[in-house]
Amino acid sequence: MKLLRNILDNLKPDFEKGGKFPWLHSTFDAFETFAFVPKTTTKNGAHFRDALDMKRTMTMVIVALIPALLFGTYNIGYQHFLSLDPKIGFFDEIWNNLWYGILKVLPIIIVSYVVGLSIEFGFAQWRGHEVNEGFLVTGMLIPLVMPPDVPLWQVAMATAFSVVIGKEVFGGTGMNFLNPALLARAFLFFAFPSSMSGDNVWIAEKADAFSGATPLAEMMAGASIPTHSFMEMLLGVMPGSIGETSAIAILLGAILLLFTGIGSWRIMLSVFVGGAVMGLTFNLFGSNPYTQIPFYYHYVMGGFMFGAVFMATDPVTASQTNRGKWIYGFLIGVMAVLIRVVNPAYPEGMMLSILLLNVFAPLIDYYVVDSNIKKRIKRWKMKGGENV
Amino acid sequence: MSNIITVKKGFDIKIIGEAENEILTPKVESYAIKPQDYIGLIPKMMVKEGDRVKAGSPIFYAKHNEKILFTSAVSGVVQSIKRGEKRVIEEVIIIPEQTQDYEDFGKESLASMNREDVLEKLLKSGLWTLIRKRPYAIIPNPDSSPKCIIVSGFDSSPLAANYNILLRGKAAEIQLGVDVLKKLTKGNIHVNVSFDKTTCDELLKLQGVEINKFKGQHPVGNISVQIAKLDPINKGESIWYIDAQDLAIIGKLFATGRVEKDRTIALVGNEVKNPRYYSVKLGASIANIVEKNVNKENNIRYISGTVLTGKTISYDGYLGAYDNLVSVITEGDYYEFLGWVLPGFKKFSLYRTFLSGFLNLLPKQKRKPINIDTNLHGGKRALVLTGEYEKVLPLDIYPMQLIKACIIGDIDLMEQLGIYEVDAEDFALCEVIDVSKTDIQQIIRDGLELMRKELGE
Numbered sequence: 001m002k003l004l005r006n007i008l009d010n011l012k013p014d015f016e017k018g019g020k021f022p023w024l025h026s027t028f029d030a031f032e033t034f035a036f037v038p039k040t041t042t043k044n045g046a047h048f049r050d051a052l053d054m055k056r057t058m059t060m061v062i063v064a065l066i067p068a069l070l071f072g073t074y075n076i077g078y079q080h081f082l083s084l085d086p087k088i089g090f091f092d093e094i095w096n097n098l099w100y101g102i103l104k105v106l107p108i109i110i111v112s113y114v115v116g117l118s119i120e121f122g123f124a125q126w127r128g129h130e131v132n133e134g135f136l137v138t139g140m141l142i143p144l145v146m147p148p149d150v151p152l153w154q155v156a157m158a159t160a161f162s163v164v165i166g167k168e169v170f171g172g173t174g175m176n177f178l179n180p181a182l183l184a185r186a187f188l189f190f191a192f193p194s195s196m197s198g199d200n201v202w203i204a205e206k207a208d209a210f211s212g213a214t215p216l217a218e219m220m221a222g223a224s225i226p227t228h229s230f231m232e233m234l235l236g237v238m239p240g241s242i243g244e245t246s247a248i249a250i251l252l253g254a255i256l257l258l259f260t261g262i263g264s265w266r267i268m269l270s271v272f273v274g275g276a277v278m279g280l281t282f283n284l285f286g287s288n289p290y291t292q293i294p295f296y297y298h299y300v301m302g303g304f305m306f307g308a309v310f311m312a313t314d315p316v317t318a319s320q321t322n323r324g325k326w327i328y329g330f331l332i333g334v335m336a337v338l339i340r341v342v343n344p345a346y347p348e349g350m351m352l353s354i355l356l357l358n359v360f361a362p363l364i365d366y367y368v369v370d371s372n373i374k375k376r377i378k379r380w381k382m383k384g385g386e387n388v
Numbered sequence: 389m390s391n392i393i394t395v396k397k398g399f400d401i402k403i404i405g406e407a408e409n410e411i412l413t414p415k416v417e418s419y420a421i422k423p424q425d426y427i428g429l430i431p432k433m434m435v436k437e438g439d440r441v442k443a444g445s446p447i448f449y450a451k452h453n454e455k456i457l458f459t460s461a462v463s464g465v466v467q468s469i470k471r472g473e474k475r476v477i478e479e480v481i482i483i484p485e486q487t488q489d490y491e492d493f494g495k496e497s498l499a500s501m502n503r504e505d506v507l508e509k510l511l512k513s514g515l516w517t518l519i520r521k522r523p524y525a526i527i528p529n530p531d532s533s534p535k536c537i538i539v540s541g542f543d544s545s546p547l548a549a550n551y552n553i554l555l556r557g558k559a560a561e562i563q564l565g566v567d568v569l570k571k572l573t574k575g576n577i578h579v580n581v582s583f584d585k586t587t588c589d590e591l592l593k594l595q596g597v598e599i600n601k602f603k604g605q606h607p608v609g610n611i612s613v614q615i616a617k618l619d620p621i622n623k624g625e626s627i628w629y630i631d632a633q634d635l636a637i638i639g640k641l642f643a644t645g646r647v648e649k650d651r652t653i654a655l656v657g658n659e660v661k662n663p664r665y666y667s668v669k670l671g672a673s674i675a676n677i678v679e680k681n682v683n684k685e686n687n688i689r690y691i692s693g694t695v696l697t698g699k700t701i702s703y704d705g706y707l708g709a710y711d712n713l714v715s716v717i718t719e720g721d722y723y724e725f726l727g728w729v730l731p732g733f734k735k736f737s738l739y740r741t742f743l744s745g746f747l748n749l750l751p752k753q754k755r756k757p758i759n760i761d762t763n764l765h766g767g768k769r770a771l772v773l774t775g776e777y778e779k780v781l782p783l784d785i786y787p788m789q790l791i792k793a794c795i796i797g798d799i800d801l802m803e804q805l806g807i808y809e810v811d812a813e814d815f816a817l818c819e820v821i822d823v824s825k826t827d828i829q830q831i832i833r834d835g836l837e838l839m840r841k842e843l844g845e
Contacts, residue, residue: 001725033767037727041720041762045812045829046819047695048717051735051742053766055728057773057823060741130767174770174824260741264775320774320788369786373804380622 134173144243274333395604444647459514544609561639720763794835
C-alpha cells in the first residue's frame with residue numbers, strides 16, 4: 001500500500017492551490033480519502049474521536065440494500081420469462097433470470113451513479129467542499145424504486161433533477177428537506193406518467209397477453225384480494241419496482257440497519273404502527289373491497305416496506321427529535337394506507353406520503369422543541385421571573 | 389444527610405493508562421499562570437520581568453474588575469511574560485526560590501469575620517479565582533451571590549484522577565473551606581460525590597453540607613448534569629462551584645494565613661510508562677514529570693486536563709488553572725488504507741458498525757481499557773445523523789437544535805433552548821461520537837461567549 005500512498009503523495013501538489021489542476025481538488029480528495037482515511041488529527045475539543053465516519057455510515061446503508069438489489073435483479077428476470085411462459089417455476093431458469101435481470105438493472109444503476117456523482121463532484125468543487133457521501137446511498141436507492149423498463153434517459157433526467165433541485169440548491173447533503181431518491185421517482189411519476197404507472201411497466205419487456213398488474217393496481221381496480229398470495233408478496237415474487245417487491249429481502253436490510261444503529265427503530269416501528277392503525281380503521285368502517293383487506297397486506301404490497309425501512313428513515317429529511325420521529329413515522333403509515341385506499345389517482349401511497357411528511361417534519365420538530373421551551377419558561381416563571 | 393441521584397444516559401470510556409495509587413513529589417523548576425485558562429479574562433499586569441514575588445503576591449488583575457487578583461503559587465522571580473498573537477499574554481513564568489516566602493494574610497478566626505471580610509481575604513489572596521459560576525464557567529462577580537454552591541467531589545471523565553487519593557489528609561482544610569463558603573451564600577452547600585467511587589471520609593464526613601451521591605456514567609461528574617438534577621438554572625440565576633481540592637487551599641488560607649496552592653495531579657494516558665499521582669503546586673511545569681516517563685519522544689500529545697476537554701500543551705508546558713490531570717496520548721497523524729471499510733476489531737467506536745462497537749454493550753465493569761489516538765477518523769461533513777447526541781447527553785436539552793442555534797448566533801433561540809444550563813464540556817461525548825466530525829465544544833463555547841458579550845453576566 002506504500003506504493004499507492006507514494007503515488008498519491010506525489011500527485012497531491014498538482015491538485016492543490018497553485019498546482020496544475022486546482023479545479024479537480026475535490027475530485028482528487030474524494031479518491032484519496034476513499035483509499036486512505038486521512039491523517040487529520042483533532043485540533044479543538046475532544047482529543048480523540050469515534051472511528052465511524054460518513055463514508056462507513058453510508059456504506060452500511062448500501063450493504064443493507066444488497067439483499068433487495070439481488071432479489072430484485074433475479075425477480076426481474078423471472079417475471080420477464082414468466083410473462084412469456086406462465087408455467088415456468090421460480091427456480092427453473094436461474095442463470096437466465098439472473099443474467100436478464102443484470103442486463104436490465106446494471107445500466108440503470110450506472111446511469112444513476114454517473115449522472116448523480118458528476119453533479120455532486122461539480123458542486124463540491126464549485127463550493128470548495130469535500131465530496132459528501134450522501135449520494136452513494138441515493139444513487140442506489142433511485143434504481144431500486146424504478147420500474148425495470150424505465151428508459152435510461154428518464155433515469156438520467158430524474159437523477160439530475162433530484163440532485164440539483166432536491167439537494168444542491170439547498171446546500172447539499174444534510175441541508176435538503178425532501179428525500180432525493182423519492183423526489184426522482186416523483187419527478188418521473190408526474191413528468192412521464194406512462195413510464196411509471198399502468199400495467200405494462202412493472203415487468204420488463206412483458207408479453208402483451210400477460211397481465212402485468214401489481215397487487216396495488218389490482219386492488220385499485222376493485223379486486224377483493226390480490227392474485228398473488230400473501231406468501232408470494234412477502235417473498236417478493238410479483239411485478240413491481242426493482243428493489244421494492246421482496247419484503248423479506250428488505251427486512252434483512254432492516255435488521256442490519258437496526259443492528260448497527262444506523263437506521264432509526266422509532267421511525268420504522270411507528271410507520272408500521274401507523275399503517276396498521278389506518279388499515280384496521282378501514283376494516284371497521286370501510287365499504288369497498290380495498291378497505292377490507294387485512295392491514296398486513298399493506299406491508300407487503302408495493303413500496304410500503306421499502307419506504308418504511310430505507311426512505312422514511314433518511315435522517316436528513318425525517319424528524320430530528322426522538323418524539324418527532326414517532327409522530328412522523330406514524331403519520332407516514334397512516335397517510336400511505338389512506339392514499340392507497342381512498343385516492344383514485346395514485347395506486348402507490350407510500351411515495352407521496354413520505355414526501356408529504358418530509359415537508360411536515362420541520363413543523364413536527366418545531367412543536368416538539370417548543371414544548372421543551374415552554375417547560376423552561378414555565379419553570380422560570382414559577383421562580384418569579386418576568387415575562388419573556 | 390445524603391441523597392442518591394441516578395443519571396441514566398451517558399457512557400464511561402475506559403482508556404489504557406489509569407494512574408496507580410502512589411503519590412510522588414517531583415522537583416518543579418518553573419511555574420506559570422496562564423490568563424487564557426480563565427474564560428473571558430483580559431489581564432492587567434502588576435509585575436515586570438525580573439521582579440521578585442512571594443507566594444500569594446499579585447501578578448495581574450482582571451481588566452473588567454480590578455478587585456479580582458491573580459496571585460503567584462510560589463515565591464521567586466518573574467522570568468518572562470510570554471506574549472502570543474496580537475500581544476495577548478499567554479504565560480507569566482515564575483522561577484521558584486529554594487526557600488519559600490509567603491505573603492501574610494492574617495489568621496483571624498472565621499467566626500469573627502463577616503461576608504465582606506471573607507470576600508476581601510479571598511480576593512486579596514487570589515483564591516477567589518478558584519471559584520467559578522454557571523452559566524458561562526467564569527470567575528464570579530464578588531458583588532453577586534449564587535443560589536447555591538457546589539463542591540465538586542469527583543470526576544467521571546476517562547482516566548480521571550481518583551478524588552479519594554487527591555483529597556487524602558485534607559479533611560480539616562476542606563471542612564474549614566466549607567465554613568468559608570457558608571459565609572458567602574444563604575443557599576445550600578452541595579457536596580457532590582460518586583455513589584460507587586467516593587469512599588473517603590474527607591468528603592463523606594463533612595458537616596453542614598448536603599451530600600449528593602451520583603450514580604451513572606460520564607458526564608455524571610459534570611456540574612451541569614448535577615445542577616440539572618439538584619436545582620436547574622433559570623435565566624438570571626447563578627450557581628457557584630469549586631473543586632474539592634481547591635476548597636482545601638481556601639481552608640488552608642484561613643487556617644494559616646498563607647497561600648499554598650497545593651494540588652495533587654495524576655499523569656495518565658496510553659503513552660505514559662508509569663501513570664502515577666504527583667503532588668505539585670498550581671501552574672507547575674510538567675517537564676520533570678513526563679521526562680523519561682513516556683513511551684516515545686515524538687508523535688505524542690500532552691494534554692493539560694482530560695482527553696475530552698483538556699488543552700494541548702508542549703512537553704515542557706504548564707498545568708492549567710483548573711486541571712488536576714495531565715493526559716499523554718498517541719498522535720494519530722497516519723494514513724489508514726481503506727480504514728473505513730475494515731471490520732474494526734480494535735477500533736474505538738460507540739456504533740456497532742465496527743465489531744468492537746459490540747464490546748460497549750457490556751456493563752461498564754466488564755469493558756476493557758482501550759488504546760486511543762488523536763486521528764479524526766474521517767472528514768468534516770454537514771450534520772446528517774440525528775438522535776445520536778441525545779444518547780450521551782443526560783440533560784433536558786435538544787442538542788442538535790442548540791448547536792444549530794449557536795452556529796447561527798441566534799441568542800434568543802439559544803436562551804430558549806437552555807444555553808444557561810450547559811457548558812462546552814457537556815458536549816464532549818457528543819463531539820466524540822459525531823460522525824460529521826464537528827467541533828461541537830467550540831461551537832457551544834462560542835455561543836456562550838456571544839451570550840455573555842451581548843447580555844453581560
